[in-house]
Amino acid sequence: MTWRQWLPSPQQMSNAAQMRPNAYVGNTMQQALGMIVLLALLAGLLPSAVHWLVAAQAGTVLPLAQAIESAANAQAMLFGLGLGFPVTSEATALHELYQTLAGLEQPLPDWLAAGLSALGAWLNWPMGWLTLWIVYGALVMVANKSLGGHTTLQRFYAATGFGAVPLLLLGLSPIPGLGALAVVGACGWSLAVYVRANREVTGLEMSRAVAAVLLPALILLLLSLLVTGILLAFFLL
Numbered sequence: 375m376t377w378r379q380w381l382p383s384p385q386q387m388s389n390a391a392q393m394r395p396n397a398y399v400g401n402t403m404q405q406a407l408g409m410i411v412l413l414a415l416l417a418g419l420l421p422s423a424v425h426w427l428v429a430a431q432a433g434t435v436l437p438l439a440q441a442i443e444s445a446a447n448a449q450a451m452l453f454g455l456g457l458g459f460p461v462t463s464e465a466t467a468l469h470e471l472y473q474t475l476a477g478l479e480q481p482l483p484d485w486l487a488a489g490l491s492a493l494g495a496w497l498n499w500p501m502g503w504l505t506l507w508i509v510y511g512a513l514v515m516v517a518n519k520s521l522g523g524h525t526t527l528q529r530f531y532a533a534t535g536f537g538a539v540p541l542l543l544l545g546l547s548p549i550p551g552l553g554a555l556a557v558v559g560a561c562g563w564s565l566a567v568y569v570r571a572n573r574e575v576t577g578l579e580m581s582r583a584v585a586a587v588l589l590p591a592l593i594l595l596l597l598s599l600l601v602t603g604i605l606l607a608f609f610l611l
Contacts, residue, residue: 378405380407380408381405382536387409390539391536393567397536398533398536401533401535406531410504411503413539414502414538414541415499417499417544418499420545421547422495426492429488430488503538507531510591511530511534514534518530518576521578521582521586522578523572523576523586529575534571534572537568540560540563540567541561565587
């Protein structure tokens with residue numbers, strides 16, 4: 375077994391990222407899977423190292439360190455905006471609870487506990503990318519069929535896996551200023567590659583290929599808004 379069975383060539387990944395013609399054929403679903411796992415691990419290296427540092431400085435595991443930071447940011451935002459949103463006693467108590475939990479004695483040294491939790495978060499990167507690729511891809515395939523596109527699941531997933539290549543830029547997310555631009559650029563670029571790949575393997579015209587990719591996201595957004603509205607109405611009654 376060689377790496378070529380699990381990865382497309384670097385040149386093919388480059389061609390796909392540049393959206394060159396015929397860049398999305400000739401590879402397999404297995405190669406797409408291996409590529410996504412590798413790219414996700416590479417993209418998660420710097421963020422995970424930063425997470426390790428943050429958690430080690432807080433003297434706790436990563437989830438608690440992130441909860442403390444989120445609670446503190448929420449309090450600062452609500453208090454600092456001056457828009458009439460008071461910092462509630464519940465929010466203050468929640469912040470204090472996180473700090474208390476972080477200060478509890480643990481059997482492992484702080485740096486080791488922080489490192490292990492950061493390692494777990496790093497290994498979750500491929501799982502998250504693969505889940506999105508498979509689950510959202512299934513919804514796009516349904517949209518493709520309804521819009522007249524014709525392809526097999528294997529060809530579709532093999533092609534759309536190249537949408538992960540631009541997401542390598544997500545590894546720059548911890549860098550102040552540049553990180554936000556990298557995230558926006560990576561998401562937009564990835565979407566463009568995904569649409570191009572979908573168009574090539576289904577034979578749809580561009581407008582339909584775009585609609586097939588965006589339609590599931592729109593439906594999921596509407597459903598989430600509907601569920602949120604129902605829950606809010608239930609709790610406010």
